[in-house]
Amino acid sequence: MSADPYGDFSPSLYETARIVALAPTLAGHGGRIRYLLDEQHGDGSWGAPYDYALLPTLSATEALLSESRRTPAPAVAAAARDGLRALFLRLAPGRAVTLPDTVAVEILVPHLVAEINAHLAALEDNPLPGLEISPAGARLPCPPGTYPELLGHLRDTVARGQVLPEKLWHSLEVVGPAARRAPFASPGEFGLGCSPAATAAWFGAVPAPRQAGVRYLEVLQARHGGPVPVAAPLDIFERAWVLATFTDVGLPVSVPAGLVDGLRAACGSSGVAGGAGLPPDADDTSTALHALANLGAPQPIDPLWEFQADDHFSTYPEERTPSVSTNAHVLQAFIAHPERTARIERAMVRLVSWLCGQQQEDGSWTDKWHASPYYATVCCVVALAGCGEPTPAIRKALRWVLDNQREDGSWGYWESTPEETAYAVQILLRGSAGRPDPAVERAAARGCAHLLGGDLARTPPLWHDKDLYTPARIVRAETIAALHLARTNPRVAALTGRWETGQPERTA
Template sequence: MPDRTSPTAGIRPAPSAADAVLAGLTAHPLGENSPSIYDTGRVNTLAPWLPNAEGRVRFLLSSQQPDGTWGGPDDYALIPTLSATEALLTVLRRRDASAVERGRLAAAAGRGLSALRTLLRRSDPARLPDTVAAELIAPALTAEVNAHLDRLADDPVTGLDGWTRAARFAPPPGSAPETLAKAREHLRVSGDAPAKLWHSLEIMGSLARAARSVRPVGGAVSCSPAATAAWLGDPPADEPASIAYLESAGADHDGAVPGTFPLQGFERIWTLGALLGAGVDISVPASLVADLEHALEAGAMGGAPGLPSDADTTGAGLATLARLGRPRDPACLWEFELEDHFCCWQGERTPSPTANAHVLEAFAEHVARTSDGTGRHRAAMARIVGWLVGVQHQDGSWSDKWHASPYYATAHCALALDPVTDGGAGDAVRRAVGWTLATQNADGSWGRWGATGEETAYAVHILLRTRSGRADPRTRRAAARGHAFLRGEDPDRHPPLWQAKELYAPTAICRAVRLAALHLAEQSRLMSDVSTSSIK
């Protein structure tokens, strides 16, 4: 439940800034997402018939880092490096590039192979990141890269001579090659792919082509370009809507594709939630409200059409509707109830603290608006509070499978717990505030791997939207320094921090979080000489 005593409540910020964010939601109805190295590599391998293969290859070449990897820091480099390296080896095998271009491709592929050897060497095994289906994607791609290396022995490629006798890679610890083999055998025998694997259907390889159990929505297989490319196959099945979907997925990035497309339900809910939670006075287009109401009419909703329903999107959507004055009974959330917390969906591998925070907020909004039959809701809220307090890290932060940064998880959990007066919630929020204050960088920013505007914005939310934050005498100075950093940061720079099959950046959400933090700081009179019209 939002803090009704917030000092920013009812204060109107610069309408043009908020309106621009909302206008983007309607101008880009399918959502705005960063291009994906992983999905671009898979699409290039699985759908060579798709126009603009040159653009996808250019994207892969330009995205490689000096150490030969692709993707994020630490463990997050493994999956995209496997995908990009395999894709470049596939292009070389097809022999559809000029000699000069083949030299560039071979050099990049060789650097990728060297990077994989470092990532996967036995003395320092790569740990699988907690990204979507990593335990199945890693062994699938490792096997494909090994198959390329086997072919090099009989069909050498200039520039990759040293790899013809190289040892083959082993799947990283934490992989599940046996589970992958069983899933493929089930699909081979039955022709059916379980719905929970649709979003990662590309792991099935050629078996995925036209799998009869798969039901695309708007041409998309579970909002995944990679899965859709696998389902279409090579040559593509006669599915014009799915072919058109893949073409549209690459339209905004010169052929490169995002990892999840479309993105609109999740994007709209999180964008509105950031602005409304910070007290930004916005005029939400009626069409956005109607779309959200329609999505929840049938019960629990997913992040976009074709994705399975989940407690995270549903809880956040219900809380957002309530804050817009359109409350709905949250009964659909009961299907995700477990003994001591709520799952995103039944059978998930890793529970999500932020999903539970959003369920807590949805129930709190409901309880605040009615006194009839809320006993079960209150009991569930108490269990969620106890579970969130229990999974808080010793240092006061939280972490979550949907975002690589602890500042995201800590902001969402602390804000959900802030209105609660028992169950250890108050102490948990105070510890979160203390951790936030203790981890600020010298330049006023915050960030897991380095300074980012998005993470700095989450820290400002923690400090200025919680009672414990506003009560701490250190907060004003820390938030002012964060505010100064945000004003000097490029508002269009959004390093990928969100977790799907790899790290990505939902740009509209990142803009909204930053704008909301600037609003919080400026309306808290941290910078008396800065007017709200200066928000970028």
């Protein structure tokens, strides 16, 4: 981890398709095309279940339409045609569409709808084999929850030479041709806006050789044989999270001095950014402060106050929807800070109340940064448990986890996953704070036995950015933390061993 300046993150369907469309001359183009073809589902869509599939399907379909018009190929045309069919079905009149709260979805969707509709118009004038459009004149509509007017305003802003807010640079590709050589930004060693797509949009279809930002794109695509992640570099995000996770559960680790120095250097007067090209935010700031305090190198808590919004904290200024995980991480940073001032105490009381007020009726929490309620719930339970005595909210969350364990001992929202199983084990063991509870101990042991006997490398994307992704090192760290908690609890450790070997539980 300390030698990787980018972080270990899964390829992104959305971002990879944008590179296919925007930078066809970039090395690895064939690998990106193969990736899109291989990842298409039988119904013509791409991506996760339900409406999470809309954005990656729009992006992949538009990219393959662009490729078909440049270099016709039967397999590419067939995939684009099937993608169009899936989109017309998903966006059919009368069919409800609920957009997930992913990054910039409200402008990314209308951008891609307009791009695809432009392809459809062009194909009516100049048909291609395998891409006959029926009925003639068919166009995709923009679903509710999107803001095409805002998209138009942003494009006009850039076309007039005005500056976009820095947080929008991550999605610069939405402004279309106006993004090329936009004067307010310039790709550096780590690209532009922490985004391969934004970087490619700035350069245009033929990136200039030997420029730093082009080298950034070449390095990223080489890591996965063509495909690219949705964001990079995210080294600070990754390092802070892993170190906070390990130190918080008491896992004995030897931390290179360079990692601590790097986190300390990332702490500026405005907070901490997850990686180069991103503005500071409360989530990365609180996680870095938490990790540094646990490592015996506490930093001033002052930057966090810039994100305070009455009874909670915003992830970044002018946030549309607040995040429970960000607020849970802020609470953890306050708990870990060695100087508990009156202002911190007041903020902690308000945060506890706010987090409890966000809990769902069934005992879970949900969040804008992750598709699974197990993620949001572990963040909230761990933070609330760190305040001391158990609360009704924690007990309610424990019951929800116990009630939703699968027959094989695992947990998962859409399907069983090691990541969500690790979160559930942590909820049980940290939420119960070591108090004997046979039901909790049995469930945690069954979950750990499932982890130890399963495929830990299977990590479907569940984390939110423009589309879903997997932060591989962070997920591994959470799994290690869950197993460490179980191993250091004698009752759970003994039960785990019995479940692993298939021995029946002892009964009184």
